[in-house]
Amino acid sequence: MYIEHFGMRELPFTLTPNTRFFLQLPTHQEALNLLLVALSSGDGFIKVVGEVGTGKTMLCRMLLNALEKESCVSAYLPNPYLSPEALRRHFALEIGVENALQLRDFELITRINERLVEIAKEGRFTVLIVDEAQAMPEETIEALRLLTNLETESEKLFQVVLFGQPELDQLLARPSLRQLKQRITFSSQLQVLTQTAVAQYLEQRASKAGYEGLSLFSKKAASLIAKASGGVPRLVNILAHKSLMSAYGKGERQINPQHVVHAIEDTEGVKVPRVASGLSWWLSSALLAGVCAGAAYVLSVRGLIG
Structure with missing residues (x-):
């Protein structure tokens, strides 16, 4: 390859999202800052939309890296094309629910609630990050909304960040999902790079x-x-x-x-x-x-x- 020819240590333009090469450019840095501020304020749903190839997965990984492990429990869902029950089991495993695969569904919901309360009592917050959210079946999105109803008297027990292509907006525009759409408090649109930004x-x-x-x-x-x-x-x-x-x-x-x-x-x-x-x-x-x-x-x- 050309690495030695140009005096490099590694390939600079691979397609694998590598957070070392995160875009230090306004459109993506502003989106990351918005996500961190929104999560710190305890808002329920946050949405990031961008066309194919605009860097959503890279931003998603940057967010995971930026969340302080001491104060946050993060759950990551890279492939959300799941049934409602599979979604709950994946979330339960990510936040540390024991025997999540063996529990019956109604028991699973109870244990998820108990685990979220435990995390909150520890002074930490929980975030579920969903990549490629436009692929979620409608019934699974509704199950996610119902899951976010788990809360204490003063705060939500966990927050959700949805990353998706423009089709996500079309999905959320359905009348049957209007309740979830109303819960989205922050939204960001990733833009393509300008000519100057590309250089x-x-x-x-x-x-x-x-x-x-x-x-x-x-x-x-x-x-x-x-x-x-x-x-x-x-x-x-x-x-x-x-x-x-x-x-x-x-x-x-x-x-x-x-x-x-x-x-x-x-x-x-x-x-x-x-x-x-x-x-x-x-x-x-x-x-x-x-x-x-x-x-x-x-x-x-x-x-x-x-």
């Missing part, structure tokens, strides 16, 4: 991976990645990774637009922007013209053409 993002990740040289991506290359990806972090990672591979293959030390064009052409669902298409065509045409001119010169020298 910062590229340099930031390269630097954290160990790169110490001047700008790894030329301004035009970064601009091209921003336009082709639409500012979606996942696509930025894919194009940046392939651009680095292209540059490495040619033995070059900085990413230029041609490397990015090669990356785009090798990526399904991404098109070369018009300007870049023109650039690619111009480069190809210029190369062809140069070859033709060179051939004509050689032939004229040899007297084969007039």
Whole structure:
């Protein structure tokens, strides 16, 4: 791979969410700050919505890392496509209910309530974090709402953070789920990255991976990645990774637009922007013209053409 070629310690643009590479950019940092403030105020439901590839899972893991273990018991549900009973059992296991898999459902609810009260008496709070929440069946979401009815006289016994794609909003807009929707006290919308933010993002990740040289991506290359990806972090990672591979293959030390064009052409669902298409065509045409001119010169020298 290209790690040694660019003087890095690790791959900077992998698709696996690595909290070391968290976006230190306004849209994602503000969302994390909002979540922490909302949880500290004891609100019931909090919702974070973002398109595919905008960094929801990364933000979810950052939140889990940011919650102080001494003051919080966190439960994480990465795949919420569960029945209501399976949801309750998973939650029970996460918060430390003993024999959660053996208990009958009505006993399970009782033990969940008792465990939540124990946690509250210890001076801690409980948070359930649900990733890909748009995949939850409607009856499971309703079961979750009913579970949050567990409370003391003064406070809720646990809070819920829902991370999901825009389809989550459509799901919660159903009349049958209006009670849950009314309980959402804070909501955040993750935005795609601006062109300036993409350039910062590229340099930031390269630097954290160990790169110490001047700008790894030329301004035009970064601009091209921003336009082709639409500012979606996942696509930025894919194009940046392939651009680095292209540059490495040619033995070059900085990413230029041609490397990015090669990356785009090798990526399904991404098109070369018009300007870049023109650039690619111009480069190809210029190369062809140069070859033709060179051939004509050689032939004229040899007297084969007039």
